Amino acid sequence: MAAGRAEARHDEANEPRSPVLRFGADRPLRLDAGITLSPFQIAYQTYGELNAARSNAILVCHALTGDQHVASRNPVTGKPGWWEVLIGPGKVIDTNRFFVICSNVVGGCLGSTGPASISPLTGRAYSLDLPVITIRDMVRAQAMLVDHFGIDQLFCVIGGSMGGMQVLEWASTYPERVFSALPIATGARHSAQNIAFHEVGRQAVMADPDWRGGTYLEHGVRPQKGLAVARMAAHVTYLSESALHRKFGRNLQNRERPTFGFDADFQIESYLRHQGMTFVDRFDANSYLYLTRSMDYFDLAADHGGRLADAFAGIKTRFCLVSFTSDWLFPTEESRSVVHALNAAGASVSFVEIETDRGHDAFLLDEPELFAAIDGFLRSAARARGVEVGP
Amino acid sequence: MAAGRAEARHDEANEPRSPVLRFGADRPLRLDAGITLSPFQIAYQTYGELNAARSNAILVCHALTGDQHVASRNPVTGKPGWWEVLIGPGKVIDTNRFFVICSNVVGGCLGSTGPASISPLTGRAYSLDLPVITIRDMVRAQAMLVDHFGIDQLFCVIGGSMGGMQVLEWASTYPERVFSALPIATGARHSAQNIAFHEVGRQAVMADPDWRGGTYLEHGVRPQKGLAVARMAAHVTYLSESALHRKFGRNLQNRERPTFGFDADFQIESYLRHQGMTFVDRFDANSYLYLTRSMDYFDLAADHGGRLADAFAGIKTRFCLVSFTSDWLFPTEESRSVVHALNAAGASVSFVEIETDRGHDAFLLDEPELFAAIDGFLRSAARARGVEVGP
Numbered sequence: 173m174a175a176g177r178a179e180a181r182h183d184e185a186n187e188p189r190s191p192v193l194r195f196g197a198d199r200p201l202r203l204d205a206g207i208t209l210s211p212f213q214i215a216y217q218t219y220g221e222l223n224a225a226r227s228n229a230i231l232v233c234h235a236l237t238g239d240q241h242v243a244s245r246n247p248v249t250g251k252p253g254w255w256e257v258l259i260g261p262g263k264v265i266d267t268n269r270f271f272v273i274c275s276n277v278v279g280g281c282l283g284s285t286g287p288a289s290i291s292p293l294t295g296r297a298y299s300l301d302l303p304v305i306t307i308r309d310m311v312r313a314q315a316m317l318v319d320h321f322g323i324d325q326l327f328c329v330i331g332g333s334m335g336g337m338q339v340l341e342w343a344s345t346y347p348e349r350v351f352s353a354l355p356i357a358t359g360a361r362h363s364a365q366n367i368a369f370h371e372v373g374r375q376a377v378m379a380d381p382d383w384r385g386g387t388y389l390e391h392g393v394r395p396q397k398g399l400a401v402a403r404m405a406a407h408v409t410y411l412s413e414s415a416l417h418r419k420f421g422r423n424l425q426n427r428e429r430p431t432f433g434f435d436a437d438f439q440i441e442s443y444l445r446h447q448g449m450t451f452v453d454r455f456d457a458n459s460y461l462y463l464t465r466s467m468d469y470f471d472l473a474a475d476h477g478g479r480l481a482d483a484f485a486g487i488k489t490r491f492c493l494v495s496f497t498s499d500w501l502f503p504t505e506e507s508r509s510v511v512h513a514l515n516a517a518g519a520s521v522s523f524v525e526i527e528t529d530r531g532h533d534a535f536l537l538d539e540p541e542l543f544a545a546i547d548g549f550l551r552s553a554a555r556a557r558g559v560e561v562g563p
Numbered sequence: 564m565a566a567g568r569a570e571a572r573h574d575e576a577n578e579p580r581s582p583v584l585r586f587g588a589d590r591p592l593r594l595d596a597g598i599t600l601s602p603f604q605i606a607y608q609t610y611g612e613l614n615a616a617r618s619n620a621i622l623v624c625h626a627l628t629g630d631q632h633v634a635s636r637n638p639v640t641g642k643p644g645w646w647e648v649l650i651g652p653g654k655v656i657d658t659n660r661f662f663v664i665c666s667n668v669v670g671g672c673l674g675s676t677g678p679a680s681i682s683p684l685t686g687r688a689y690s691l692d693l694p695v696i697t698i699r700d701m702v703r704a705q706a707m708l709v710d711h712f713g714i715d716q717l718f719c720v721i722g723g724s725m726g727g728m729q730v731l732e733w734a735s736t737y738p739e740r741v742f743s744a745l746p747i748a749t750g751a752r753h754s755a756q757n758i759a760f761h762e763v764g765r766q767a768v769m770a771d772p773d774w775r776g777g778t779y780l781e782h783g784v785r786p787q788k789g790l791a792v793a794r795m796a797a798h799v800t801y802l803s804e805s806a807l808h809r810k811f812g813r814n815l816q817n818r819e820r821p822t823f824g825f826d827a828d829f830q831i832e833s834y835l836r837h838q839g840m841t842f843v844d845r846f847d848a849n850s851y852l853y854l855t856r857s858m859d860y861f862d863l864a865a866d867h868g869g870r871l872a873d874a875f876a877g878i879k880t881r882f883c884l885v886s887f888t889s890d891w892l893f894p895t896e897e898s899r900s901v902v903h904a905l906n907a908a909g910a911s912v913s914f915v916e917i918e919t920d921r922g923h924d925a926f927l928l929d930e931p932e933l934f935a936a937i938d939g940f941l942r943s944a945a946r947a948r949g950v951e952v953g954p
Binding site for chain 2: 204205206300303304361362363364365367368369371372374375376378379380381397398400401404405408411413416417419420421422430431432433434436437438440441444445448461465468469471474500503
């Protein structure tokens, strides 16, 4: 049955329903692991039109389990794009004004080269043959996509969580190419607790015998149970205690009294099981290992001699950081330390902490204060850059 | 190999290296699920001597993965008792003065009747044939043990976490039998977030094919990988972010630079894997399901018409509640709501919130402020009860 479902699933990793940019042997991707990846490809989506001055491009960086389908129907789930509440014609990020680019990260499973991609060397999926991909590797690949569009400088790079890590890396690695940067609900390094939760998820995947040491695709199976457990564990960390209490409390699921058994008596259990089950239908388990690992490895200060301010020395990019009061995965303190480093580097930076009980997930939700902050920041940046943004 | 290890392990569930009290058909245990358990047994340890007035008995209630070996070498792990820092001759709970009783909870796996016990009806382990055991069921069984010692009133009932739930249940169900009560790092109900983490752990166990729908003991296997993942996930919740940062940070494990692979690069990963591996050698997976479930079901207010104060109406027991500032599993707020309910019920209650970064686990550690609080409370209670406690 697992195999059946795996076969029935469209092979989005190798034949994505997205435009794809292929880089041949002449354009390898240099990886932080010390080797090069070649050939490789990037699957992406764009929205709106690039203006003549090529000054209106916004790069959106997706989070751990996100993808390039940021503002249009997702062909895998059939659901709206993951940030359609924010991005589209007439929306806060108005695609009538801006040219929005979003690409699947390298290491992902929606068409950019990742562990589920067929290796041209072996004719089989890479599985674990790739080294760990870093946030910087993802950003280097994105820069090649931006080059392809002939864009010297992005008007803005925006993203939340793992996407926010990419935003910080973009600004640090290519400061002249980023006019403004909007890192949301993120940090400049992954904390010990966050590494711990990721490790629990990876161990859950690897404990599933259908993982087969990573070679499950060759065997027509998928470690669905293990990946579902990983997703459930992660999902708890995306919400706040108070949001869980407000949404579910100790309410029972379609029953008057507990069953004194191991069914999903409580609504929260039923909700989590659903989250786990739907996730495995759209995500590759090895990709989950790679992308959680990329976040664990992220430590911008360590990459600059231990001093975070040195990651942004002399930078002219305008920054706006956003955190959420109830986000315990990336608490406000993590954003604040980035703000302090940017201040120490003499950068232009604003910082908004938004009061909400929705936890880390708030960045993906219809959160008026978040949208107001993004709107205000983009308008101000657009005036400074001379980009027309409308009334 | 899993089977080999399972066979090699001493069958502590059925032949515990502890005194055992057996209750025959004439003394069934009434369960909240609406059925009776009979026969059943309780494995326990005692320390010190009961005085002539039978007024110096302290019942210690253990936490989720604890056991009766509270103040002497654990025969399974070979390690000291889990609360030997607190309990023993000359210690804060001085076994030269007090008679300390600690029993394995019903549903456990160290000799009291639980899912790994052989059912006299079938000759096989109960596995999932038992209904969910509640905290009140555990307490009812403990009361039968206390009866066995001819003790009408316990001088004190003490415990942390799931043990603290039992303390609250004891005071509520048998108020005249509890002179003083010390619930630590606990609450009067399990929160949605806590249920969520428990459900992740249970799903990890159940996802392991060696779980075999709960019948693994019949097949000579154990769901070790699933149980290890469950333990790892739970363990993260026992520590605080700051303790993890202080102890591990982003330090690498025996290496200078990351491997760009999925080895335990970080110390926190190596630590968690170790926690998972050692746990499965000492604990039964089905017991883990039952005991997590007992905590999920615990809701003292709901058992009393929704008003927590009504759980303690007219109670004369002296209470001391203790919470830890960095405990996010049972935050201070949970203890405070019990304190408010006890105040509303007119009970005698003191409350100590201890500043520490050690998280929920603090209750098991050498925490001087905790010991001072316990010492002061017990001395005061002993004077009131007329129990000799020494200088």
